Amino acid sequence: MTAADVVAHLRYRDLLFSLVLTELKVKYRGSTLGFLWSLLNPLALILIYSVAFRYIIRIQIERFTVFLIAGLLPWGFFASSATASTISLMVNAGLLKKVHFPREILPAATVLFNLIQTLLALAVFLPSLFVLRGSVPWTLVFYPVVLAIQAVFVLGVALGLSALTVSFRDLRHLTEVGLTMLFWLTPIVYRISMVPAGMQAAFRLNPMTSFVSVYQDIAYWGRPPSAGDFLVLAGWAVGALLVGWAIFRRRAPYLAEDL
């Protein structure tokens, strides 16, 4: 990409915000409870998993709800962005055929919209977390940094998925199934140390395991992440962005005719 391209892209930042604003407006218009609705889904999950794991399975994790919230919200950001990105180009086929603009803006708007939803959820659940936990860990100062790195990772995934789904329409359903499987393979409702030793290496190949572990460190254990942790997360983020963007760039010129 040349410098001129970057300047051209910057001219379109108002478009990115317009698209995000549009999604927010459409979602919350005509509902008096507004954004409270988007808290319903995480709230329901937190309640049901807490009941299932604390009282039925009796999992050996102290203050399980705090542990759960630490991993569940970042997972939600990843999963809902990935799901929404698969259709982000297809629902905007009309725009793509009509107007020339940097195509990356559509999956980027999807990720930004889901990031805002996540921030709203965090604003509500993080304080409640400390009521349950009893104190505020200082390591929470790392939260914005980790979230920013995760956003880059999610953007890479969204770019790749959105472009591939145009060629392979069933990727949308595969993504949903894949995410359900990945949820249980990510240590969100259990600890990585509970995984049999022989399988732990395989579990660590899952990027979301790395992210969720760091989130649990800073929000549940009160442990600062190591430099090595940050390197691993940044590696996943940069890798996902490079691969996702390369896939996207290859398909971008032909999106208007393929849709």
Next chain:
Amino acid sequence: MTPAIEVRNLWKRFVLRHNRAETLKSRIMGVFDSRLRERRETFWALQDVTLNVQPGETLGLIGPNGSGKSTLLRLIARTYYPTRGSVTVRGRVSPMLEIGVGFHQELTGQENIYLNGSLLGLSRRETERLYPAIVEFSELEDFIDVPVKNYSSGMHARLGFSIAAHLDPDVLLIDEALSVGDEGFQRKCQERMQQFRARGLTIMFVSHNLRTVAALCDRVCLLVHGKVEALGPVDAVVSRYQELTAVMTSGDGRMLGPELPSRSGETL
């Protein structure tokens, strides 16, 4: 003079996919069963098209259905990508292809004006400045806070034309846009086009209405089967088109050319 639109040896190939393998599943099944395999056929929608449009000039684009007019306009608007050759456009392009497609049905007219502005590369402040004129021209003052899904198709078109017509573009691409709305609004659109011409905008205009073309254009390009059949003064090219049409329709009663021109028949 440097042309405002420069099309050089432009070729555009489309891939027709019979039995299109749109899913991973069908792609995989195709490995085992050749009947399920995708067959691809290519055809050239545009073949070696070269033309220049000078700044301030209005060029009409005519030709039978499927001759590649809209494809050419989309290539100039940069939503399609050339297979070979190049397209250079100098200045801001305001496309009026398929008016109103960019509208979000749940949003109001006002919100759509802002969304459309940013789609066409305007900042929020620029759109704010143009907003009153857009609303006035569209005559939709009373409906501007109503979601676009409740608009009639004529209202859609009026809003779309008004936005595109107020962007202050350097190059305007119009695909049959003037055939929208009631007669009063059509007249208004034509007046607006004349104003644009007077102001020195470069316009490329696709239409089947030869009378409108003759009234608005400086030069005309006739496309047949994706090739430039004639390019020059309005009268000469329009009568050439009429000759062609007459020959084809009197011959065997068929209209000129098939829907998809110049199939090369080659298989990928």
